[in-house]
Amino acid sequence: MRIGAADRGPMTIGQKLWQVNWSLVSFIIVLTGIGCAMLYSAGDANWNPWAKRQLIRFGIGLFLMIMVAVTDIRMWMRHAYTLYFLVLGLLVAVEVMGVIGMGAQRWIDLGVIQLQPSEIMKITLVLALARFFHGASLEDIGRPMFLIIPLLLVAAPVVLVLRQPDLGTAIMLTMTAGVIFFLAGVRAWKFGVVIGAILAAMPVAWTLLHEYQKKRILTFLNPESDPLGAGYHIMQSKIALGSGGIFGKGYLGGTQSHLNFLPEKQTDFIFTMLAEEFGMAGGLLLLGIYAIVLIYGFAIALRVHNQFGRLITLGITGTFFFYVFINIAMVMGLVPVVGVPLPLVSYGGTAMLSLMIGFGFILCSYVHRDVRVGRHGSGGED
Secondary structure, three states: OOOOHHHHOOOOHHHHHHHOOHHHHHHHHHHHHHHHHHHHHHOOOOOOOOHHHHHHHHHHHHHHHHHHHHOOHHHHHHOHHHHHHHHHHHHHHHHHHOEEEOOEEEEEEOOOOEEOHHHHHHHHHHHHHHHHHOOOOHHHHHOHHHHHHHHHHHHHHHHHHHOOOOHHHHHHHHHHHHHHHHHHOOOHHHHHHHHHHHHHHHHHHHHHOOHHHHHHHHHHHOHHHOOOOOOHHHHHHHHHHHHOOOOOOOOOOOHHHHOOOOOOOOOOOHHHHHHHHHHHHHHHHHHHHHHHHHHHHHHHHHHOOOHHHHHHHHHHHHHHHHHHHHHHHHHOOOOOOOOOOOOOOOOOHHHHHHHHHHHHHHHHHHHOOOOOOOOOOOOOOO
16 A cells, blocks of 8 residues: 555655656756857857856756755745745836846846846746645636636736836746646636737737837848848848758857857857757757656656646746747747747846746655645645
């Protein structure tokens, strides 16, 4: 007869560390290693200015990930709303005292690091929605009035992020929320109503877009119309992707990137740089590693026996998928350029730390997969 988690008594820190899915951690380390190697190349075979900082941030992120993983999942549930409103407050603070960079006001300068609250909101929104839907019956979810609160939880950060402006992050927050709503049991016809309303409102939304956002969409439809202006980024990205061929030009040998034709090579367009140096084979290998990480996320969700942990795992796995899909589709010209980094590979402090904390919640759900979680974070001991 299998002994349940509640029958074993509370786990020690050592036992929780033993329960961590170290195979998933190893693939996260591999992805970060690939990212640091590409940042070393982007710095012209120099650890500065990007690769060294990325390694330091990864070390901090790895520590935070393990700390989150071994913390009782019921504690995270009890404080889910607190964390959400704390980050929402930071988004409000961006409006008042945010640092402006590249035409957008998205950061708060903390001296040591420039914090981007919208990246952290991608994780805390998942926590808040998982807390709300945990323990809710299908009958509750079927009532339209029941969905007003979670819709407000989504709308508040989306509106604040759009004001920065950051269309890419706003889209990601909306899509991640949609995944959790669907997994919680919201009927498909309600999604149809929302999508229909969005399509109907598109003419109005177009008038509200900033001029550069309109130009990005028009450039996406016809990048050749302005090859030296708005279409420059995507044209150079396509040239670099094509020049890599099957096996690439070799490490440190990418001409488009090292001759500075490729813009933002350390952030949004780092996949293009990798594909130029390692070709289609290198790009497919990276996509394969991403696929393995996603499979781990779905597999862990299937093993988690509480709704809160399951929704967290699938929500953060969905966020990770949207990062990968939007970035790679963007650099290939399949979607407009929206400024979404390639997870664990692109240079970025807040994005790296928030992703590592997100993976910490996935690992926490796995470590506490047999814990009974009550409606408000109570339940049997782990």
